[in-house]
Amino acid sequence: MKDKLNDIILVPTDFSEVCDNAIQQAAEAAQFFKYELYLLHVIDKNTHAYLKSENKGIEEIHDKLQEIADNLVAKFGIVVKVVAQEGDIFKSIKAIALQLGAKLVYLGTHGKVGMQKLTGSYALRVITESPAPVIVVQKRQFKNGFRNILLPITSNAGPWEKTNWATFMAKQLNAKIHLISIPGKEIEETTKILSHYFEENKVEYTSTTVEKSTNFSQQVIEYATSHSYDLIMIMTNPDASWTKYLLGSYDEEIIFNGSQIPVMCINPRKYNWEKIDK
Numbered sequence: 001m002k003d004k005l006n007d008i009i010l011v012p013t014d015f016s017e018v019c020d021n022a023i024q025q026a027a028e029a030a031q032f033f034k035y036e037l038y039l040l041h042v043i044d045k046n047t048h049a050y051l052k053s054e055n056k057g058i059e060e061i062h063d064k065l066q067e068i069a070d071n072l073v074a075k076f077g078i079v080v081k082v083v084a085q086e087g088d089i090f091k092s093i094k095a096i097a098l099q100l101g102a103k104l105v106y107l108g109t110h111g112k113v114g115m116q117k118l119t120g121s122y123a124l125r126v127i128t129e130s131p132a133p134v135i136v137v138q139k140r141q142f143k144n145g146f147r148n149i150l151l152p153i154t155s156n157a158g159p160w161e162k163t164n165w166a167t168f169m170a171k172q173l174n175a176k177i178h179l180i181s182i183p184g185k186e187i188e189e190t191t192k193i194l195s196h197y198f199e200e201n202k203v204e205y206t207s208t209t210v211e212k213s214t215n216f217s218q219q220v221i222e223y224a225t226s227h228s229y230d231l232i233m234i235m236t237n238p239d240a241s242w243t244k245y246l247l248g249s250y251d252e253e254i255i256f257n258g259s260q261i262p263v264m265c266i267n268p269r270k271y272n273w274e275k276i277d278k
Helices: 015-032 045-053 059-076 089-100 123-129 160-173 185-200 216-226 250-257
Strands: 006-012 034-041 080-086 102-109 133-138 148-153 176-181 205-209 233-237 265-266
Touching: 006 015, 006 089, 006 250, 015 034, 015 059, 015 102, 015 160, 015 250, 034 059, 034 089, 045 059, 045 102, 059 089, 059 185, 080 089, 080 185, 089 102, 089 216, 089 250, 102 123, 123 250, 133 148, 133 176, 148 185, 160 176, 160 265, 176 185, 176 216, 185 205, 216 233, 233 250, 250 265
Parallel strands: 006 034, 006 102, 034 080, 102 133, 148 176, 148 233, 176 205, 233 265
Antiparallel strands: 133 265
């Protein structure tokens, strides 16, 4: 979080039920953080096909966005602005997030419902190309914010930015951080350093080591589910060229977890991709 970001939450929507859930959760966060909320609909071929099938004009999109915004203002007392822009959904979400300097992006993911299919590889592309952390939301509703955040420790490389975000979220939301890891010398050392960092910053935390297995992602999901945690935080892995980020089966299993727990995905910047030796 070294770069200057604005107090803005961006939420893309295609007006589906799961996107509405993402909007409601984002609005609640905006109210708590005292951030502005931006609702975005990217007008693409799917939008035009929908409007044609309904025999409606482009003003229908603006009206829908404004109606949602007005309801949010009345319900949460927050500043809500709307953006409807022609373009490619992936490029436009990234461009608008950069233009606004958004601090967070909320993304609703779903099956083949709604005029745009933000699911599977579509959602993953939005996540990996986002300049801001993305909180992925499914259909399950979570209210009253994030009070218990699960932070998996998978290696000693690159978790510094994730740790900064975890500290920021914990302090802002008065939340508790829960570290989970598997046995291993380097991981154990990283966990000690993170624990010390949280103690220095007066962040309440717990630390748990689970038995080593071939499916750590499933262990993470089961642990979060059994303890009723309301957010899992992960960091994507950069490739060697530093130009894009890769999501493996570990990330995908957590992002699309069957318990539908929201997942905060952070794309590391190059200067943060380093071992913790501070």
